[in-house]
Amino acid sequence: MAGFTIEKVAARAGASRSTVYKYWPSRGALALDGYVHTVGTQIAFRDTGDIHADLTSVLVAFARLMRKKPSGPAFAQLIGAAQTDPELAAAFSDHYFGPRRREVLALLDAARERGQIRPDVELTTIVDLLWGSCYMRILLPGVTGTLTDDFARDAVAVALAGAGTQ
Amino acid sequence: MAGFTIEKVAARAGASRSTVYKYWPSRGALALDGYVHTVGTQIAFRDTGDIHADLTSVLVAFARLMRKKPSGPAFAQLIGAAQTDPELAAAFSDHYFGPRRREVLALLDAARERGQIRPDVELTTIVDLLWGSCYMRILLPGVTGTLTDDFARDAVAVALAGAGTQ
Numbered sequence: 349m350a351g352f353t354i355e356k357v358a359a360r361a362g363a364s365r366s367t368v369y370k371y372w373p374s375r376g377a378l379a380l381d382g383y384v385h386t387v388g389t390q391i392a393f394r395d396t397g398d399i400h401a402d403l404t405s406v407l408v409a410f411a412r413l414m415r416k417k418p419s420g421p422a423f424a425q426l427i428g429a430a431q432t433d434p435e436l437a438a439a440f441s442d443h444y445f446g447p448r449r450r451e452v453l454a455l456l457d458a459a460r461e462r463g464q465i466r467p468d469v470e471l472t473t474i475v476d477l478l479w480g481s482c483y484m485r486i487l488l489p490g491v492t493g494t495l496t497d498d499f500a501r502d503a504v505a506v507a508l509a510g511a512g513t514q
Numbered sequence: 515m516a517g518f519t520i521e522k523v524a525a526r527a528g529a530s531r532s533t534v535y536k537y538w539p540s541r542g543a544l545a546l547d548g549y550v551h552t553v554g555t556q557i558a559f560r561d562t563g564d565i566h567a568d569l570t571s572v573l574v575a576f577a578r579l580m581r582k583k584p585s586g587p588a589f590a591q592l593i594g595a596a597q598t599d600p601e602l603a604a605a606f607s608d609h610y611f612g613p614r615r616r617e618v619l620a621l622l623d624a625a626r627e628r629g630q631i632r633p634d635v636e637l638t639t640i641v642d643l644l645w646g647s648c649y650m651r652i653l654l655p656g657v658t659g660t661l662t663d664d665f666a667r668d669a670v671a672v673a674l675a676g677a678g679t680q
Contacts, residue, residue: 477672478641507673
């Protein structure tokens, strides 16, 4: 992110800074939008009717994306920068975490309707156990680099053994 | 962290910079050591023989600490800074996450010996589901500020419903 500026983007696009700012309110919002545009299809949610398979599939895809360079480290640095950059934090919330969270909650809600999730478990708890376990292995020094496919699978297996009805 | 320098610490301690560096290799290591010294007893692990109660107790204490100002936001900013500061990341790993992780794994291992944890579940998966779910609510824009006591309790309940033997 250190080298990412609205000026450079405007220059490469052959546009003025004000034109870029007309569409994106901040460099953070622009960086996020680029990121989401680039990786969105790789980590799209699908509802096949089998919540265990669908969560495993998307979490393994997320783990693979996070292991890639430069996308994984770039994403970790963006989250790091958001701790002291309220504009970037807002962009993250509005353009990435907010929409993604609504999608996975809809997926879990449909699974609960089908009787695959215990009615007494908060759906946000399941989301944060699963994605939190992965973000931990992306962001926390000492465990970064250990976000394997198997870890993502195990996380879903344990969380759904606890929150599921089977 | 922006205002925290070895120079200022040395000045307040009435010591030279080189004396401070003799005991702490970097400002990150010094900041972490101060943090751990200040909060260590509040989030100490205890083994009472009941893994559900012990994990709930320590995770709720961690959630309370993270909700406090300035300790919570300061900790989030330290983790954020570690994304682009390898020295700080190493200090985190060596002086905080490494030792804490060994302690909670020992706690879980003892619980497994007592038959409270399923033998087929990786203990690190349980750790990362639990702490990851909390770090998610500390670090990820849009869900920060929602790390309640009840959330910590629910996280333990779901994870142990999945990984425990009861």
